[in-house]
Amino acid sequence: MAATTLLARQPICDVNKEIVAYELLFRFEDGTINSSVDGDKATSQVLINAFSLGECDRITGGLPAFVNFTSRLLENLPPIASELLNIEILENIEITPELLTKVKEIKAKGYKIVIDDFVWDDKYKPLLELTDIVKLEVPAMNRTELREAIAKLGKYQVELLAEKIETQDEYLFCKKLGCTLFQGYFLYKPNIVEGATLSSNKAAVLNLIAELNQSDADINSVTSIITRDADLSYKLLSLINSAEFRRSVEVSNINTAVSLLGITRLKSWASMLAMAKLEDKPKSLLAISMQRAIFCESVAAIFTPQLAEKFYMIGMLSCLDLFFDISIHDLMEKLPLDEESKSALIEYQGLLGLILKTATFYERFKLLEVPWRQLRELGLDQNEVNTIFIESNVKANALLESI
Secondary structure: OOOOOEEEEEEEEOOOOOEEEEEEEEEOOOOOOOOOOOHHHHHHHHHHHHHHOOOHHHHOOOOOEEEEEOHHHHOOOOOOOHHHEEEEEOOOOOOOHHHHHHHHHHHHOOOEEEEEEEOOOHHHHHHHOOOOEEEEEHHHOOHHHHHHHHHHHOOOOOEEEEEEEOOHHHHHHHHHOOOOEEEEHHHHOOOOOOOOOOOHHHHHHHHHHHHHOOOOOOHHHHHHHHHOOHHHHHHHHHHHOOOOOOOOOOOOOHHHHHHHHOHHHHHHHHHHHHHHOOOOOOHHHHHHHHHHHHHHHHHHHHHOHHHHHHHHHHHHHOOHHHHHOOOHHHHHHHOOOOHHHHHHHHHOOHHHHHHHHHHHHHHOOOHHHOOHHHHHHOOOOHHHHHHHHHHHHHHHHHHHHHO
């Protein structure tokens, strides 16, 4: 397969694990950047793709985008509002008087200056005076070196971003040292607590999801469940009247909303809204669930449209272990799902599991591991799947605003 440039985005989170920005990344179809790729071309392609795919502020949900800039590209900034773009200066850029002058000009225009892949070196001192955010390359330093680097940075007015965080332990350690921003895969990995007791709030929500997903649940029973909960009723009406559904006439009652959605989609929406009620979980987690659901549905619509709604449900339920802090195996014992759905959620088995697995690999930018051969057999190519993934992010952000 010919190499194709991709737009990837990686979340940047605050101390509460809420997404506050994204880094936009250049990628070939295998998820790597070949050493022969010119840095100017890579950054230019990222920015072009971001805007051609629906405007950067929509792709990032209106949050700032961190983008790597070479010395040459610093000379000609793209026409992107400063509140939407943070300028990352790479560690291999030579810090010259000319560079410092250009950085001053950029900063004066309102852009935030970020030093990428930072490991302490005295060469950074003049640049640190102009820097807003320092991205600490955690794997490149042991804990003593990390403490010393942060201590030296204390004299500068910079915010500390710990990048390439892989575990909860690393996150907590960096947080204790004063880092307020974090980047890495830790947000996407479940923090499993075996045998944990659910709080009364979580137990109620899980019971509701279980009731919604009973095999014999019909329109009337699901409607009754929703109408008994004022918050669910309000949010369901907000969703059905959102821009995503493009209704010419406002829907003002639950019965009409239910009939428009249908039983399968209604179960998924109500489950999503129930999960949104868990106040100890970040909105970013709900965004991931929504994005997976939309991605799975959109892909399924191409080769098995009659099952698109079921694929949507699987995507929506795929983050349940993160919401409830117990293993997916334990959750499947509590939910009355069919065996096909359970095997997809637990082991990524079958068509359902194949598409769900593809979604998770895209989230983590592990495109080498995407089962491309199986996807091609279904009539899906790289460009098509990439476009669906980007569009699912955009739609998920829009829907999140509705609730």
